[in-house]
Amino acid sequence: MEIIDLAIAKQMTARYESTRKSLIDSTYSINDTLSSWIPIEDLKDYINSLPETATGVRVYLGAYDETETTYPNQTAIILAGTVDDNGSDNDVLNGYEPQENEGGLNPVNKMTNCPPDCPTCPPCE
Numbered sequence: 001m002e003i004i005d006l007a008i009a010k011q012m013t014a015r016y017e018s019t020r021k022s023l024i025d026s027t028y029s030i031n032d033t034l035s036s037w038i039p040i041e042d043l044k045d046y047i048n049s050l051p052e053t054a055t056g057v058r059v060y061l062g063a064y065d066e067t068e069t070t071y072p073n074q075t076a077i078i079l080a081g082t083v084d085d086n087g088s089d090n091d092v093l094n095g096y097e098p099q100e101n102e103g104g105l106n107p108v109n110k111m112t113n114c115p116p117d118c119p120t121c122p123p124c125e
Contacts, residue, residue, distance in 0.1 A: 021033075024075065033114065034114050037112040038111045055089045058082050060079075061076070092105050
């Protein structure tokens with residue numbers, strides 16, 4: 001990871017919104033996820049729950065189905081702890097079978113998505 005300039009970050013998120021998000025919105029007739037928020041304590045708890053053998057965390061994009069009550073059909077963020085698997089950082093969503101001492105590698109979800117839970121508008125409109 002590296003820190004990027006705020007202007008570049010704003011350009012990247014605007015490009016995502018005008019290309020990918022707008023396509024998803026029009027295709028599925030929804031106001032799709034623009035961001036997800038994780039309380040710092042939840043993030044710390046998740047990281048601390050990973051086994052000592054963990055090498056990192058992989059971030060996946062997924063999609064809720066229409067029965068999800070808060071974010072129907074919206075993009076979802078899924079975190080999965082990774083471990084060294086013969087020289088490759090692997091995770092359970094990618095087929096890795098955890099060893100007995102590797103509890104805590106289960107994927108996690110249910111962050112607070114914007115929209116609808118945005119700190120400011122217009123994303124929530």
